Amino acid sequence: MADTMIRDLDLLRSPEYRRKLSQCVHCGLCLSACPTYAIFGVETDGPRGRIALMRAAAEGRMNVEDFRRAFAPHIMLCLACRACETACPSGVQYGALVEVARLVVEHNRTPSLGERLLRWIGMQLVLPRLWLLKLLARLLWLYQVSRLQRVVRAFRHWLPKTLRAMEDILPAIVPRYHDYRRPAPALGTPHGRLLFFTGCIQEAFLSQVNQATLRVLQRNGYTVYAPTEQTCCGAPHLHMGDLETARQLARRNIDVFLSQDGQYEAVICNAGGCGTILKEYPHLLADDPAYAKRAQRFAALVKDVSEFLAEHLNVPPRGEVKARATYADSCHLRHGQKVVSQPRKLLKSIPGLQLVELQAPDRCCGSAGVYNIAQVDAANAILDAKMADIAATGADLIVTTNTGCHMQLLAGVRRAGLPAKVMHLVEVLDLSYRIGDGTFATFPVSQREETR
Numbered sequence: 001m002a003d004t005m006i007r008d009l010d011l012l013r014s015p016e017y018r019r020k021l022s023q024c025v026h027c028g029l030c031l032s033a034c035p036t037y038a039i040f041g042v043e044t045d046g047p048r049g050r051i052a053l054m055r056a057a058a059e060g061r062m063n064v065e066d067f068r069r070a071f072a073p074h075i076m077l078c079l080a081c082r083a084c085e086t087a088c089p090s091g092v093q094y095g096a097l098v099e100v101a102r103l104v105v106e107h108n109r110t111p112s113l114g115e116r117l118l119r120w121i122g123m124q125l126v127l128p129r130l131w132l133l134k135l136l137a138r139l140l141w142l143y144q145v146s147r148l149q150r151v152v153r154a155f156r157h158w159l160p161k162t163l164r165a166m167e168d169i170l171p172a173i174v175p176r177y178h179d180y181r182r183p184a185p186a187l188g189t190p191h192g193r194l195l196f197f198t199g200c201i202q203e204a205f206l207s208q209v210n211q212a213t214l215r216v217l218q219r220n221g222y223t224v225y226a227p228t229e230q231t232c233c234g235a236p237h238l239h240m241g242d243l244e245t246a247r248q249l250a251r252r253n254i255d256v257f258l259s260q261d262g263q264y265e266a267v268i269c270n271a272g273g274c275g276t277i278l279k280e281y282p283h284l285l286a287d288d289p290a291y292a293k294r295a296q297r298f299a300a301l302v303k304d305v306s307e308f309l310a311e312h313l314n315v316p317p318r319g320e321v322k323a324r325a326t327y328a329d330s331c332h333l334r335h336g337q338k339v340v341s342q343p344r345k346l347l348k349s350i351p352g353l354q355l356v357e358l359q360a361p362d363r364c365c366g367s368a369g370v371y372n373i374a375q376v377d378a379a380n381a382i383l384d385a386k387m388a389d390i391a392a393t394g395a396d397l398i399v400t401t402n403t404g405c406h407m408q409l410l411a412g413v414r415r416a417g418l419p420a421k422v423m424h425l426v427e428v429l430d431l432s433y434r435i436g437d438g439t440f441a442t443f444p445v446s447q448r449e450e451t452r
């Protein structure tokens with residue numbers, strides 16, 4: 001951080017940003033929705049206080065020391081979950097405000113050499129190359145099946161905090177990947193063709209979710225094609241303040257998906273976080289004359305899998321899934337995409353499944369992009385609150401719709417010692433179909449994740 005001036009403060013001073021800031025009337029109605037306000041109980045860790053900090057910075061009422069001691073830590077403790085945005089009666093676009101504030105914080109940091117190297121490896125080298133990410137996942141699969149993970153977990157308290165957090169959220173990796181080079185054909189009566197955004201972490205670490213997504217869409221009469229040239233959505237880069245790489249990845253995805261032959265009716269995404277960014281490509285590329293319109297065309301095609309299936313469940317699931325389930329909303333799906341009723345409608349369509357609502361379904365689980373690695377203590381406190389809410393429902397099945405939440409909830413189940421299984425919504429639908437046609441026995445399928 002520069003000693004004498006705050007870098008890139010102009011980002012907070014644009015007329016548009018100031019207009020968005022001025023929409024807040026300080027009523028405080030958002031406070032009860034904010035997970036960090038609930039945990040820390042101070043104004044500056046709630047949306048109203050953070051907006052006040054942004055306004056002070058924008059109006060030049062903050063020196064470098066204030067910026068370093070107050071602005072940066074309170075902004076970075078925000079999950080960007082946007083629960084406050086849903087709660088706000090004045091329509092404050094908090095998500096857009098905090099995104100820019102985080103950029104300014106990032107531009108004023110001087111990361112250590114080690115952090116810069118790690119970031120380069122993670123963000124520039126691995127995430128945009130799915131084959132490399134899958135190679136890493138294979139190595140981690142070996143680490144799991146060789147039982148080395150058991151040894152490491154037995155001594156996990158000796159690990160550095162960040163490494164421990166990464167180990168905690170590592171899911172049980174499936175050893176086989178689907179070959180996406182050919183479209184997966186529709187089963188039964190054909191209803192159309194879909195493109196599939198597989199995601200990077202989702203495909204490498206939770207590929208069973210993608211495989212279940214394919215099967216469920218196929219059963220509903222859709223031919224599904226996942227272009228192999230697609231790349232990361234850019235969300236992690238955006239979270240880390242690397243706007244330029246996020247834009248490059250967005251351009252590549254737009255090129256890949258719009259170059260298909262036009263007979264596809266939607267781009268399906270099964271991860272709430274990725275889907276939100278894909279739908280926000282027009283905002284990300286608004287100043288790019290070559291891509292602004294293409295980004296709008298692309299975003300109009302993007303649908304969360306639950307959003308699509310709630311309208312196109314052509315073959316209702318028939319197999320009984322005898323489970324007491326609770327649905328843990330993905331913040332990005334709920335507050336970013338406003339997809340709230342559709343996952344619930346689909347769960348209620350599954351025979352035998354009893355859906356029990358959480359007390360605070362709009363509360364973040366603490367995953368929030370890389371928050372659970374960057375802000376370990378805060379993320380764990382938020383996760384503990386989430387798990388207490390889940391435990392109170394008595395659910396033996398926790399249903400999720402986002403990659404980061406999935407991994408965080410698996411860690412939460414272990415942390416809380418809950419006898420519950422974590423599944424993506426499409427896995428539950430797939431299970432019902434498979435029970436219905438006799439290719440699967442019954443729920444629970446396996447407790448592998450919880451017992452390891």
Ligand code: SF4
Nearest residue numbers: 024025027028030088
């Ligand atoms: S963000 Fe909205 S709800 Fe929160 S204090 Fe401002 S106007 Fe009120």
Ligand code: SF4
Nearest residue numbers: 034078079081082084
């Ligand atoms: S985005 Fe989430 S954590 Fe951040 S201020 Fe809003 S409700 Fe609180």
